[in-house]
Amino acid sequence: MAQQNSTLTTALTSPGANNGAAANTTERRALYLKLFSGEMFKGFQRNTIARDLVMKRTLQNGKSLQFIYTGRTTAEYHTPGNSILGNSDGAPPVAEKTITCDDLLISSAFVYELDETLAHYDLRGEISKKIGYALAEKYDRKIFRAIAKAARKASPITKSNFVEPGGTQIKVGAAGTNADQAYVATSLINAFYDAAAALDEKGVSGEGRVGVLNPRQYYELIQETGSNGLINRDETGDALQTGNGIVEIAGIKIYKSMNIPFFGRFGTKYGATDGTTPGVTDPGRTGDFVGEAMGDDHNQTVNDYGQQAKFNNSCGLIFQKEAAGVVEAIGPQVQVTSGDISVVYQGDVILGRLAMGADFLNPAAAVELYAGTNTAPTAFG
DSSP: OOOOOTTTTTBBBOTGGGOOOTSSSSSGGGTSSSOGGGGGGTSSOOOOOOGTTTTEEESSSSSHHHHEEEEEEEEEEOOTTTOOOSOOTTTTOOEEEEEEEEEEEEEEEEEEHHHHHHHHSSSHHHHHHHHHHHHHHHHHHHHHHHHHHHTTTOSSOOOOOOOOOOOOOEEEESSOOOOGGGGGGHHHHHHEEEEHHHHTTOOOOOOOOEEEEEEEEHHHHHHHOOOOEEEEEEEOGGGGGGOEEEETTTEEEEEOOOOOOOOTSSSSOSSSSSSSOOBBBBOOOOTTTTTTTTOOOGGGGSSOOGGGGTTTTEEEEEEGGEEEEEEEEEEEEEEEETTTHHHHHHHHEEEEOOOOOESSSSSEEEEEEOOOOOSOOOOOO
C-alpha cells in the first residue's frame, strides 16, 4: 500500500466543503450537488489602482534600482567674453534614491483533482482570480504607505545653499481632536484646495495629480457635488460611482480605495468618535478583512513601510506620480504544478507570485491628510 503523508491535509483547499468542513467529513462535498454561486461575487472586489499612478521601473540583474532626483536650477546673465562652464552656483543639485526589491510575495492554493472534476464551475479560474486580488491588494498597500512616508520627509537634496521643498501634511477640518472631520465633505474639499496650492507653490507638475480616499469619504464628496460648483465633473451617473478619477477638485483626480492607510487600518475603521476613530457604525457582517489592521510591515520587508502606530491619524493621500517609485523584479504571475508533482499529490498547486519594492522619491509631490489631532504624524524610515 502506498505511503501517504497526512500532515498537510488541514491546509488543503476544499471548495466543495460546506462552511470549511474538515477534509475527512461527509460535508466535504456538500456544495457539489448545487450550482455554485461564487461567480456572482466576482465583481465584489476592492479595486487596485496604485500601479499606474507612480513611477514604475522593471528591475533586472540586480537587487535594487536607482532613481535620480534633480533639484531646481537658476538662470543668470552672461558677461561678454566669459566662458560658459555651467552655472556659477553649481545648480542643479542632484540626489540619488535607491529602491530595493522586497522578498517574493506569494499566494497559493492546492486543488485536489477529484474536487476539480466534480465542480460545476471553472475552479482554477476562480481561485486564480482571488490570488491575483490578494497580490494586487498588497501591492497597493505598499505604495500608499510609501506615499504617506514621502509626505513626512524633507527633500533628498542636501547640498549647501540649496533648500528644496519637502512633503506636505494637511489637517482635515478646524483645530480639534475629533477624527470625524475626515468624513465632512466641505472639510475635505478645503483640504484638496490647500493641497493643490501647496503643490503649485512647491513647483510640482500639474500633470498626474491624484487623490485617494476611502469609499465613504468619496461618496460624501459625490453628495456634495449637487450644491457645490467647485467640483468639476466630466461625467455623471454611474461613472461617478466608480471612483476611478472621474471627479476632480482643483485639477486633482479623485480615486477611492480600501487599501489606503486610514486611522491605523486599511480603508475604514468603525467605532465611536475619538481622536483615532472617525465615528462610523459597523454595518454588521463585514468580515475579518474589512478594516484590517495595518500591521508592521517594516519587520517583514527590505523597504521601510512604517509601523501601524505611525498611521493612527492618517486619512487620505494626494500626490503627483513623482512622489513614489516602484520596482518590479517579477510582475504578477500565476504558476501551476504539473507532471509528476500532480501524480504524487493527485492535484495541483496554483501559485501567484510577485517581487517588488516601493519607496518615496520626491517628497514635494506628496500630501498626507490627517485628522483627530492637532499634531501632524511624525516621519519614519
